Amino acid sequence: MSIKIEKVSRRFGSFQALNEVDLEVGTGELIALLGPSGSGKTTLLRIIAGLDVQDSGRVFFHGEDTSSTHVRDRHVGFVFQHYALFDHMTIFDNVAFGLRVRKRNPRLSSSEISKKVKELLELVQLGHLEKRYPTQLSGGQRQRVALARALAVDPKVLLLDEPFGALDAKVRRELRRWLRHLHDDVKVTSVFVTHDQEEALEIADRVVVMRAGGIEQVGTPEEVYHAPATPFVYEFLGDVNQFDRDQVGYARPHEIHVELDATSHDSIPAKVEHVAARGAVVRVELSTEADAKLIEADLTHQRLQELALVKGQRVYARPTALRTFAAAAE
Amino acid sequence: MAEITVQPVLLHGASKASTSSRVRSEPLWARVLLIGIALAFLTLFLFVPLGTVFYEATKKGFSTYVSAVTDPDARSAMKLTLMAAAIAVPLNALFGIAAAWAVTKFEFRGKQLLITLIDLPFSVSPVISGLIYMLLFGANGWFGPFLQERGIKIMFALPGIVLATIFVTVPFVARELIPLMEAQGKAEEEAAATLGASGLETFLRVTLPRIKWGVLYGVVLCNARAMGEFGAVSVVSGHIRGLTNTLTLHVEILYNEYQFAAAFAVASLLAMLALVTLVAKSLIEWRTSGEH
Numbered sequence: 001m002s003i004k005i006e007k008v009s010r011r012f013g014s015f016q017a018l019n020e021v022d023l024e025v026g027t028g029e030l031i032a033l034l035g036p037s038g039s040g041k042t043t044l045l046r047i048i049a050g051l052d053v054q055d056s057g058r059v060f061f062h063g064e065d066t067s068s069t070h071v072r073d074r075h076v077g078f079v080f081q082h083y084a085l086f087d088h089m090t091i092f093d094n095v096a097f098g099l100r101v102r103k104r105n106p107r108l109s110s111s112e113i114s115k116k117v118k119e120l121l122e123l124v125q126l127g128h129l130e131k132r133y134p135t136q137l138s139g140g141q142r143q144r145v146a147l148a149r150a151l152a153v154d155p156k157v158l159l160l161d162e163p164f165g166a167l168d169a170k171v172r173r174e175l176r177r178w179l180r181h182l183h184d185d186v187k188v189t190s191v192f193v194t195h196d197q198e199e200a201l202e203i204a205d206r207v208v209v210m211r212a213g214g215i216e217q218v219g220t221p222e223e224v225y226h227a228p229a230t231p232f233v234y235e236f237l238g239d240v241n242q243f244d245r246d247q248v249g250y251a252r253p254h255e256i257h258v259e260l261d262a263t264s265h266d267s268i269p270a271k272v273e274h275v276a277a278r279g280a281v282v283r284v285e286l287s288t289e290a291d292a293k294l295i296e297a298d299l300t301h302q303r304l305q306e307l308a309l310v311k312g313q314r315v316y317a318r319p320t321a322l323r324t325f326a327a328a329a330e
Numbered sequence: 331m332a333e334i335t336v337q338p339v340l341l342h343g344a345s346k347a348s349t350s351s352r353v354r355s356e357p358l359w360a361r362v363l364l365i366g367i368a369l370a371f372l373t374l375f376l377f378v379p380l381g382t383v384f385y386e387a388t389k390k391g392f393s394t395y396v397s398a399v400t401d402p403d404a405r406s407a408m409k410l411t412l413m414a415a416a417i418a419v420p421l422n423a424l425f426g427i428a429a430a431w432a433v434t435k436f437e438f439r440g441k442q443l444l445i446t447l448i449d450l451p452f453s454v455s456p457v458i459s460g461l462i463y464m465l466l467f468g469a470n471g472w473f474g475p476f477l478q479e480r481g482i483k484i485m486f487a488l489p490g491i492v493l494a495t496i497f498v499t500v501p502f503v504a505r506e507l508i509p510l511m512e513a514q515g516k517a518e519e520e521a522a523a524t525l526g527a528s529g530l531e532t533f534l535r536v537t538l539p540r541i542k543w544g545v546l547y548g549v550v551l552c553n554a555r556a557m558g559e560f561g562a563v564s565v566v567s568g569h570i571r572g573l574t575n576t577l578t579l580h581v582e583i584l585y586n587e588y589q590f591a592a593a594f595a596v597a598s599l600l601a602m603l604a605l606v607t608l609v610a611k612s613l614i615e616w617r618t619s620g621e622h
Contacts, residue, residue, distance in 0.1 A: 049524060074524075146521075
């Protein structure tokens, strides 16, 4: 099931949440809507679901205009940030809910429902918890129940609103990987909203970077990370150093070469402010001698040993790659 | 608690033993004073009057009490009070749920106005609200001649009493549910909709189970007010003994006729209804706090 969004706009009072947004999602794709809060990503997701209505523009599911289709007839699976499980029902009844209320398909018999619910709970690895209530489960387990519940009705499209936003970092990483695998198995067209660039880059087929109600760039994780279309995308997708020359140039911390002697006219004299050996790489904070601007550089542990950096030492920072944008862009 | 009692002069704060408890709470004298004031107030305005009701009611002997309570007029007043409550409370429960649902799940123009209107009966004197019905449906009221021609009796009859009772108890259920449903948000309802549930299915299977204790709590309060209402009902009832007298009105009549023991006996019935209501309310509170 493909999704096409055509010139969709939405206002809330004086706030323009979406401004003529166009987007196409291919069948079976996993798409991330990435952006800071207020960029319109959740509004767009809710409009696709039919939980919110656009002021103008149209949404097509597989070429069919859904603008006048009620949310319950759109066959979307929606996963909420705070799970939105039915707390007064058991896990089993939560997952069975959609199967029991569906009218148009010939209604399933209770043994068929039971079989399907058990399959889904196995899929999300929670088969042993079917008699529990949501409040007895951890956040990660609840979100998996929510996912099983959404998948129960065989949705044409799976929509996830910050699905891991309420979970702690470790569970979030696990669930993220798990969602990617699930998507590879189930192959349902999926759109998820996130403000976490790592999450978007790690699991999405394509990333849609949003800003102030519009789309800045659409591309594969490699494209948006390595070839950002605008300074905003560049800054949003990771740490960045900014250099003012004739034009504004940008370089990521791993693209900064730290040396003890100036090797080219690009080398910038700077002072070591802080060295943090924080895992696979070493993050070094420098401040330029000219105007005390912060430069962040990532070094290997080996390189750090070669340089034997100490706080306050004078070094040179040389960007090995510098990306420039037209000056008017920002 | 023991370490606090050895501390007559807390202001100088020399004791180490009570430091931790003093950091966390007010000094002893303040606590004693506050609790004392609250208790004295409650005793003066609640326990003493309540005790008086039962004392006065049974002062002239148990048989007087029984005969006052089983008097035909008292029984018909009891019946009328229960009937008015039995009609008004379910209607207001329905209205309250509908209003809270509308206010919390939908955006529409005039929402603030609706919320204000729901509160109106709290701010209008009950006597005034009774008078309004009188001006509308009374013999000389706007609809008076129209109703008279068709032989429909609203004032000085059950319909008028029910109308007045409904008016003064409108806010109870809605006021109880609006904050509750606002706090619950609408994500669950939205989830139900995406799963294909109709509006009615969503209400019955998702919303109602989540608000049922709130509804019950509102109904209990609404019922207490409905049975205890005096002002509005007094205006529209006409005080016809055995016909349009509710319990509260019956108490007034007995009192005015210097039948104090009988008046207090009937009043004790109302007091007992109130106590039953209180117990029901506490049970619901206990039940809901256990749930979460």
